[in-house]
Amino acid sequence: MKPFTYERAESPAAAARAAARPGARFIAGGTNLLDLMKLRIETPRHLIDVNRLGLDRIEPTEDGGLRIGALVRNTDLAADRRVRRDYAVLSRALLAGASGQLRNKATTAGNLLQRTRCPYFYTTTMPCNKREPGSGCSAIDGFSRGLAILGTGAACIATHPSDMAVAMRVLDARVDTVAADGTRRSIPVADLHRLPGDTPHIETVLAPGELILSVTLPPPAGGTHLYRKVRDRASYAFALVSVAAVFGTDGTARFAFGGLAPKPWRAEAADAVAAQGPQAVAETVLAGATTTRHTAFKTDLTRRTLAAVYADAGRG
Ligand SMILES: Cc1cc2nc3c(=O)[nH]c(=O)nc-3n(C[C@H](O)[C@H](O)[C@H](O)COP(=O)(O)OP(=O)(O)OC[C@H]3O[C@@H](n4cnc5c(N)ncnc54)[C@H](O)[C@@H]3O)c2cc1C
Numbered sequence: 001m002k003p004f005t006y007e008r009a010e011s012p013a014a015a016a017r018a019a020a021r022p023g024a025r026f027i028a029g030g031t032n033l034l035d036l037m038k039l040r041i042e043t044p045r046h047l048i049d050v051n052r053l054g055l056d057r058i059e060p061t062e063d064g065g066l067r068i069g070a071l072v073r074n075t076d077l078a079a080d081r082r083v084r085r086d087y088a089v090l091s092r093a094l095l096a097g098a099s100g101q102l103r104n105k106a107t108t109a110g111n112l113l114q115r116t117r118c119p120y121f122y123t124t125t126m127p128c129n130k131r132e133p134g135s136g137c138s139a140i141d142g143f144s145r146g147l148a149i150l151g152t153g154a155a156c157i158a159t160h161p162s163d164m165a166v167a168m169r170v171l172d173a174r175v176d177t178v179a180a181d182g183t184r185r186s187i188p189v190a191d192l193h194r195l196p197g198d199t200p201h202i203e204t205v206l207a208p209g210e211l212i213l214s215v216t217l218p219p220p221a222g223g224t225h226l227y228r229k230v231r232d233r234a235s236y237a238f239a240l241v242s243v244a245a246v247f248g249t250d251g252t253a254r255f256a257f258g259g260l261a262p263k264p265w266r267a268e269a270a271d272a273v274a275a276q277g278p279q280a281v282a283e284t285v286l287a288g289a290t291t292t293r294h295t296a297f298k299t300d301l302t303r304r305t306l307a308a309v310y311a312d313a314g315r316g
């Protein structure tokens with residue numbers, strides 16, 4: 001690990017100001033950032049600990065939604081009575097992620113901003129455009145079993161690994177931030193993550209040093225909430241394919257997908273054919289999929305996962 005300096009910020013404004021320092025990075029639970037630092041994939045010169053900013057509350061919003069502080073731990077969010085009752089897809093997605101021990105440390109903001117699990121991103125002896133821009137992508141002709149088939153480009157086919165973000169996407173959450181100059185903004189989670197294009201190392205629309213304060217959920221939509229994750233083993237494994245679904249009482253449904261794309265993936269056109277059943281949804285979502293010899297199985301797996309979700313919802 002490279003030497004770095006450390007400070008504990010006492011307010012969001014102080015944290016955002018400190019982030020203007022060259023090489024500064026926020027640290028929350030540290031469950032992703034510290035691993036990346038040990039491997040020298042990330043080499044911040046200054047760490048700003050955001051754990052004491054008072055952003056660890058879950059509060060109702062005026063319009064009947066829920067504001068989730070950036071520092072709320074994944075365990076606490078999954079267990080929250082209002083989340084379990086009104087946003088069960090979020091609770092289920094969180095509980096499908098990582099392990100109990102990790103969820104006790106992992107935070108809402110850190111989870112959204114965790115980095116890919118592409119094996120070559122972590123293998124510093126191999127080319128990787130995301131880790132070292134312009135060096136090439138080892139995965140496209142290499143071992144790509146866990147990687148993306150939608151929204152990819154010639155430079156990178158990595159997936160976004162978060163389960164929680166997939167549920168946030170189906171719920172149309174918004175991310176509330178403050179920049180180093182004090183400017184606040186609210187970003188739809190749909191727009192938070194970027195597709196790789198020619199710059200896979202730029203993963204979000206956040207400016208350097210922009211601090212996530214909270215994530216806001218709209219008022220509950222009701223319906224049946226499901227999260228189904230298919231992975232290589234029952235715990236401690238990232239999604240090969242995951243589906244977050246909200247089935248309305250009026251026959252409508254909304255879907256978001258994990259394990260398939262560089263960002264939590266939603267195809268609104270798929271919602272429009274929900275009444276036609278899982279195969280119609282799958283064909284709509286998979287239109288334009290680009291597979292490798294290792295990821296070709298993901299198309300069938302998506303079809304089967306959707307069929308299982310429909311069966312779970314009593315629509316099979
Ligand atoms: C073995 C293992 C298995 C896992 N399995 C899963 C899984 O199945 N599903 C899943 O979804 N996840 C999984 N994870 C990932 C885990 O959920 C993430 O590591 C965790 O959510 C990151 O949160 P954190 O608070 O620890 O982030 P940190 O490591 O502290 O930070 C991550 C990033 O977020 C930035 N950041 C943190 N807080 C803020 C803020 N308020 N504003 C702006 N930037 C901020 C940091 O600078 C850093 O870039 C796994 C992790 C491990 C180690």
Ligand code: SF4
Nearest residue numbers: 118128129137156157
């Ligand atoms: S898929 Fe992306 S993260 Fe993986 S090796 Fe290629 S450029 Fe790197």
